[in-house]
Amino acid sequence: MKGPDMEIMLKEGPFTLLRLDQEDESLLLLGDRIIVPAGACQEIIRILHLPHQGLTKTKQAARQLYFWPGMNAAIKNAVTSCQACQKFMPSQQPEPLHQIQVGGPMEMVSADLFDWAGQSWLVLVDSYSGYLIASRLFSINTDIDFCPGGRMEREKFRYRKQEQSESRARPLPILEPGTNVLVQNPITKLWDTSSKIISILDSSRSYVISDGEKTFRWNRKFIRPQNPPIRLGEIIAVEVLQCPASEKSTRLFPRLSKKKSVSFHI
Ligand SMILES: [Zn+2]
Missing domain, CATH: 1.10.340.70 (Endonuclease III; domain 1)
Incomplete structure (x- = not known):
């Protein structure tokens, strides 16, 4: 010196x-x-x-x-x-898969939306037998936005398949309603949307969040607390x-x- x-x-x-x-x-x-x-x-x-x-x-x-x-x-x-560093933070680790015991046919079904041949469809799958029911939707308007759109749905499906094969899964901390969060765009991977937790769904796996204009249901993996x-x-x-x-x-x-x-x- x-x-x-x-x-x-x-x-x-x-x-x-x-x-x-x-x-x-x-x-x-x-x-x-x-x-x-x-x-x-x-x-x-x-x-x-x-x-x-x-x-x-x-x-x-x-x-x-x-x-x-x-x-x-x-x-x-x-x-x-x-704020610049938070936008480019890495993706969060996947959470462990839930093990669900189902006693019989049609006791529990899973539902999701997908696009095919330019049309929107609702698919139901019986958790016990794997039996699948698909029905064409003529309107996808709802109070809760499930982010309809073929590309985004495919990205979410791809993430889920990745999570199943990754062994580094561990639970993420539970977020309280009212917490300001950043939401990751599943396509660009950027944490570029600010929102607020409205309520918790599905044993803290899914959250209802709001960006001030719209309300979304979003998976915990794509939400992280925002440091002001x-x-x-x-x-x-x-x-x-x-x-x-x-x-x-x-x-x-x-x-x-x-x-x-x-x-x-x-
Ligand atoms: Zn920085």
């Missing part, structure tokens, strides 16, 4: 105070890392996260150059609240309140407290 235009003013343990000759300002270092004053943390996080590389890489980049109390928590809050956007200044203020940077720096480097003033250059 030390360059030809820098001079060591003070060194104690892992801490070093460097004076920048050209600008009459100082750098406080912890090892080779710059100790960032509270007022500059917001801008540092913003710059580090410009490539939107996710939490791990943003933390790694920060640890290489900077230090301030509560740095990891501040970066985590900023990255998990980043947070202004970085608010995050830093909270972190500084929990662990004041000035107090910790003074405790770790007591001789600094004897100085009248120390300026920092970032």
Whole structure:
């Protein structure tokens, strides 16, 4: 970190105070890392996260150059609240398949919609025998939108077949009504629609959600809680309140407290 235009003013343990000759300002270092004053943390996080590389890489980049109390928590809050990163989050894992015991024919049937030859159809399947009944639909209007449309239905069917063959299935946390969520588009895979949980169906596997205009029934796998956007200044203020940077720096480097003033250059 030390360059030809820098001079060591003070060194104690892992801490070093460097004076920048050209600008009459100082750098406080912890090892080779710059100790960032509270007022500059917001801008540092913003710059580090410009490539939107996710939490791990943003933390790694920060640890290489900077230090301030509560740095990891501040970066985590900023990255998990980043709207751009949430849009491109990976798909969630499939949930385990339900095992249902059926006692006899037509005791339980499954229903779904599909398009074929330009027409909409309703299909019923007896869970006991596998007997199938298909009936053409002349209207698919309903209060609850099952997302009719051949392509989307085929995508949902393909996802279900994938889930059956994947062994990494595990339950997803239950979401409470009123929770703001992001909905994944099953075709583009982007989490690009904001909605709110209205109610829970089917033992927390399906949810009725609303985007403010329409109501949908959607599978839990394609819904995840939305982290609200947070202004970085608010995050830093909270972190500084929990662990004041000035107090910790003074405790770790007591001789600094004897100085009248120390300026920092970032
Ligand atoms: Zn981001």
